[in-house]
Amino acid sequence: MEKLLCELHNPGSGTSYVPEPDVPSPSVEEILTEDLLRRSALDLPEAPEAEVVRHFTRLSSLNYHVERGMYPLGSCTMKYNPKINEEMAALDGFAGLHPHAPEPECRGALELMLGLESLLKEISGMDRVTLQPAAGAQGELTGLMMIRAYHTNRGEDRRKILIPDSAHGTNPASAALSGCTAVPVPSGADGKVDLNALRDRLDGECAAVMLTNPNTLGLFETEVREVSKAAHEAGALMYLDGANLNAVVGMARPREMGFDVVHFNLHKTFSSPHGGGGPGSGPVGVVAELEPFLPVPVLERAEDGRPFWDVDRPRSVGRVHAFYGNFAVMLRAYCYIRTLGAEGLEEVCKRALLNARYLLARLKDTFELPYDSHCLHEFVLSGSRQKAKGVRTLDMGKRLLDYGLHAPTVYFPLIVPEALMIEPTETESKAELDRFADAMLSVAKEAEENPERVKLAPHNTPVRRLDEARAARQLKVCWDWQTEPENS
């Protein structure tokens, strides 16, 4: 167990990283009146750099991470994060660039952003792309707001968003945040969206149909163009949650599928590291009809070739970020796409599909496969057979941790009981895939022969199973610590 940083507190032991100011100004107590100054103690620990570095280094060793092994997490696309991208993001010309630098002084950054927009346009078939949203969910919000603006602009107040019941939770949450109502659409027996159920729900109040394609079961919505036709006939727009773009990138495009709006997750398909929970980036691509509603400012190229920020956008939905979005994440995605080119992306797609189908072939006889269709880059199994013996998916996920692997996504999508959603991505070798498959089979066997071992897992991790109920009861969300008053 690693101590908390406050437990390393040693008054006076800190490091000075900058000299004292050398200007002939009075002291702050003379510059600022007392009522503006902090009076209460600042309860933060002091420790020498070596101790602080050791502390965080030891903490880091408690983490599983993608450079240690595979994360078979469905819809997360935990692929390898190229190191050159990190080095490029750290170049002082990017890391040290102030966002308010005048346009002539930040030409490289603006060219990169225009370049990324161009690449994402080609990949998706969309007419314009905004890079401003800071994550996929914020992209969803931005996209839905643009859709609402589109309808309002045409004199219609449409507020219903049709969303399959297999959708990621951010979809209905984003719908609610944009002042809409999420209307769930059931999936058919084949796991795909039920076209008739969808048609029944399409009316003059529908603003959009929000799909993931392939869906969260890893199945391609083969009737997507029929859905698009029906939606457009009802006056609604088509939104693509691009979280699963890894399954089609380079081979098929959202535009041809009939989508009007698509968000990208640069920290998924486009290789930016996950960071333990961000930062991500969620650009949104739109068809030309929605261009007037793009968030402001819009990056344009003047006639003389110079990039500039266009703020004269009277119908824009507004801003969603104080600056231009998560630039350093965009940079990594730009590097990734420029490295791969079209052929490279096609290879990514094909390899992602092959790796998923290989795992499916190895696992489908041992675990329940609820939808007997052919998956693309991910698939969903059910732990229902093992549940019948008293071992839940939750337990099997924990037991996998003992094998030095990360568990798949569990209990999602909601339409599959005891769900295990598995997406290997293209950067896993056959050896790593086999390691995972062997571990899954071993755990399934243990569920039969030694269920207690699974139910009490994990055994070999830095901590054993953690008491989440206790956490929610106590709600201890910060340390209980104060500095001693000086001169005591």
Next chain:
Amino acid sequence: MLKVVGIGKIEDLLREIPEDLLRDESLDLPAPMSEFELSSHMKDLAASNTGAAKGGPFLGGGAYDHYIPSAVRQIVSRSEFLTAYTPYQPEVSQGTLQAAFEYQSMVCALTGLEVSNASLYDGASASAEAVLMARAIADRPDVVVGGTLQPAYKEVLDTYLKYSGAEVKEASAADGRVKPEDWKKLVTPRTAAVVIQSPNMFGLIENVTPAVEAAKQAGALTVMVCDLLSLSLLRSPAEWGADIAVGEGQSVGSALSFGGPYLGFIATKRSFIRKMPGRIVAETSDADGRRGFVMTLQTREQHIRRERATSNICTNQGLNALAAAVHIGLLGPRGLRRAAEGCVRNARYAAEEISKVPGFKTEFDGPFFREFAVRTPIPPAELNRRLAERGMLGGLDLGRWDDSLGGLWLVCVTEKRRKAEIDEFVQAVRECCE
């Protein structure tokens, strides 16, 4: 592998996609690049960001050039932190989770409030989320926003509230700060929250008390938008009586990076914890009684509550929160205070010296933290252009924010600027206007 799958060639896997959706031709993208070629290309782009190499910058306006110790980058670029997933399996994510808990604790220490979350996207969206939270807590629709809130923050707030039915009124400013009497005039029984930023868009330190009093009287909440570094020196949101503190944490550990990724923080009273958006990390114990950390109250979040979630946020700014924890850990209370004091004293000196240049005058009278607005004898954009020719990045032309602010120049001086550098800058300004 193909044999195990039962297909002849890899392309067979694409049969799941309708044939006429599959492209005949490759995408029209630039040819692939080797790592070496990419590196050259990126270095060219970086080199044309001439603003990064210029002296200063004396630029602020929501993003600040503070000194970040080397160790922050070292820790944050460790792959154990950088390439880890969201800690949904806490037993193998204690590094991420404990660091997040420590970050939350530090935000509470700085703001003086009782609970914090594990990050939001940036100061602007955090401000918007705080207003949504206040509306939910007070069960009221309207907001009164101080007229000195950073324009970009106001715009983001307007976007988030666009379809909410909220009426947003603005308390006007006089001499760069919100008019104290305006709060009472505008707050009604339908007001969920007042929103006040300090240091404000002009760098001035506000008197938050009138806002808090007006809010309390009407049963509304006070949202204070602030800056984490400044709280090591300035009166904290808790001391002012604010209910929710939000703002930008870029000033503690995140590089300028052309505007992102940055760090939105939020802190509030314990009684409001269930209405707080985003991920929250809490302490607990494992099956052997060892201390450990987990994400908690996930029933607020989108993956469980879906359309009834407190927010839609999923991926946040985890690595930037880690950077903040390391940065604050390295600097400690003394280091943070030294940086903050450096800002106040350097900015004060620079303001005095600039005011001695013919035609220049600081616009507002009040005390400021690290930036101040100056009225310039020539248009700020022209002044900046001339300074750029001399290899310097000047202040922010506030006319870019709003026409009514034309002729105002926002100069920022952090703890990184030395006297000689400031003197050189002032001399350059003088020469540019001769």
